[in-house]
Amino acid sequence: METKSEIIKKGIADLLELPRDIVLDLPKITLVGNLQLYIENHKGIIEYSTGLIRINTKSGILVVTGSDLSIRTIVIEEIIVVGRIDKVEFLQ
Amino acid sequence: MLAVRVWNFLKGYVVIKVEGINLERFINLAITNNIYFWDIERINYTALKARVGLKGYKQLRRIRKRINCRVSILEKRGCPFLLHRVLKRKTLVAGGITAVIIMYILTSFIWVVEVQGNERVPADRILRELESYGLKPGVFKPLVDTREVETKLLIEMDQLVWVGINILGTRAVVEIVERTEPPPVIDKSEPCNIVAKKDGIISNIYVYQGKAAVKSGDTVKAGQVLIGGIVEEPGRPTRVVHAMGRVEARTWYQLTEEQDLRLETRERTGRVHKNASLKVGSYTVNLGRRDCEFENFDIQTDTNRLVDWRNITLPVELIIEKYFEVSVEERFIPVEEAVELAVEKTRQTLSAMLPQEVEITDTKVKYNETEDDRIRVEVIFETLEDIGMEERIDINNRED
Incomplete structure (x- = not known):
């Protein structure tokens, strides 16, 4: 699955102790209690309803389930989801 | 977050309802076109509600063409819309502007003239003078040249030494300093007596004109005639003269001072x-x-x-x-030192009270200690001073 360039990148990141989310273009996800989910570096929204949100990222599809979900902010780099969050999972 | 909200309110935004299938694609397209959305809420499967800035709303049109969806405005919020609504009410706007203009006009007049610092000269008189130079309630501010009014008032009223006019808002504050007038000097041609200013014992009396009524060693009370202006000599007609002379007397001043022993x-x-x-x-x-x-x-x-x-x-x-x-x-100081300190203090108070030429000839000090580490010092100063003061003789009312 991983290409050669990715393996090299990972090695450099480990060697120089660079943050992986920047070097490898990975999402950075911050969860505040079960109230707010903050996703940096996403690749677009796939599905959105009040109970389920699916967001595309480099690490796969991020599935957020819960109730009363709404998108507080959405820009090209980040998404803030608020509501009652029950589950956050990655689907490969 | 509050700052962002205030900013959005100032810029103005619309609450929109987007209807269509595959709204996720709509959102993705919008964000790749740099349109900023916030507070996105799903209403049902085919509709969502979101907020978008005014500029963003205009850009949405392009996306709308590419995706089959309908965008409708639910609400318009923020400053631009409020302003628009207010501006529609023309009378209200006109009223507001008129009020500001009236306020501005009213503040360019002087409404109150205040006089400060006068003790003997009545404020009414000063106000009347000021009015005649154009400084009065209701006058237009730029018409008043404060420097000129100050100068004129100073020239006109001898009782004043200094005048300062400050215009503070709609108030004109006139600060004045009055001349401290020298004691009235009785003209040499007018008859007068020399009387005692205060109690004392006469030590020297020099008569230049008139007739001594007391001699050295006499005790005098305030107001008593020292040198008479009415000269009666046997065999000659009674003369009334302007008495002149110098009467030196010993006077006493008693002062008390308390001094802490703890320094x-x-x-x-x-x-x-x-x-x-x-x-x-x-x-x-x-x-x-x-x-x-x-x-x-x-x-x-x-x-x-x-x-x-x-x-x-x-x-x-x-x-x-x-x-x-x-x-x-x-530290505690010895009693003698404390007494000295107290006497020095009383000496200073006394010299502030008396004219400069008064000479202190003797000092008597009494003191007693009070309980809480303090002493009470009583100082009696004996001084030598001129106690003479001219007093006019009213010839017409004289009995004899």
């Missing part, structure tokens, strides 16, 4: 604690974190205004307090 000396140790606080209007915000831990200290307060340009001052002040630690030493 405190404060010396700075060199340790300083600084505390900054910000004062906005009447609110004070403390910026320092810890309190001063010194037991004894002197405080020095520096106030820094944010803007100090002409008369414009913002009600924001930065206050820096410096606490200098001091070591306090207490």
Whole structure:
């Protein structure tokens, strides 16, 4: 699955102790209690309803389930989801 | 977040409803086109509600063409819309503008003239004078040349030494300083007596004109005639003259002073604690974190205004307090030293009270200790001074 360039990148990141989310273009996800989910570096929204949100990222599809979900902010780099969050999972 | 909301409110935004299938694609397209959305809520499978700025809303049109969806405005919010709504009510706007203009016009008049610093000259008189130079309630501010009015008032009224006119808003504050008039000098041609200003014992009396009524060694009371202006000599007609002379008398002044036997000396140790606080209007915000831990200290307060340009001052002040630690030493001084200190103090009070040429000839000191480490000192000063004062003789009312 991983290409050669990715393996090299990972090695450099480990060697120089660079943050992986920047070097490898990975999402950075911050969860505040079960109230707010903050996703940096996403690749677009796939599905959105009040109970389920699916967001595309480099690490796969991020599935957020819960109730009363709404998108507080959405820009090209980040998404803030608020509501009652029950589950956050990655689907490969 | 509050700042963002305020910003959005100022810029104005619309609440939109988007209807269609595959709204996720709509969102993705919008964000890749740099359209900023916020507070996105799903209503049902085919509709969602979101907020978007005015510029963003215009850009949405392009996306709408590419995706089959319908965008409708639910609400318009923010400053631009409010302003638009208010501006539609023309009378209200006109009223507001008129009110501001009237306020501005009214503040360019002087409505109150205040006189400060007068004691003997009645304020009414000054106000009347000012009115004749054009400074009165209801006058247009630029028409009043304060410097000119000041000069004119000074020339016109001899009783004044200094006049300052400040226009503060709609108030004109006229500050005056009155001339302290010398005691009235009776003209040499007018008859007068020399009388005693205060009680005393005459020590020397020099008569230049008139007739001595007392001799040295006499005790006199205030108001008593010392040199008479009516000269009656047997065999000659009675003459009424302008009495002149110098009457030196011994007078006494009694002063009391209390003195602590415990003296405190404060010396700075060199340790300083600084505390900054910000004062906005009447609110004070403390910026320092810890309190001063010194037991004894002197405080020095520096106030820094944010803007100090002409008369414009913002009600924001930065206050820096410096606490200098001091070591306090207490020591007891001997009674003799305390008495000396007290006498020196009374001497200073006395010299402030008396004219300069008065000579202190003798000092008597009595003291007693009170319970709480204090002494009470009573000082009697004997002085030699001229107690003579001219007093006019009213010839017409005289009985004999």
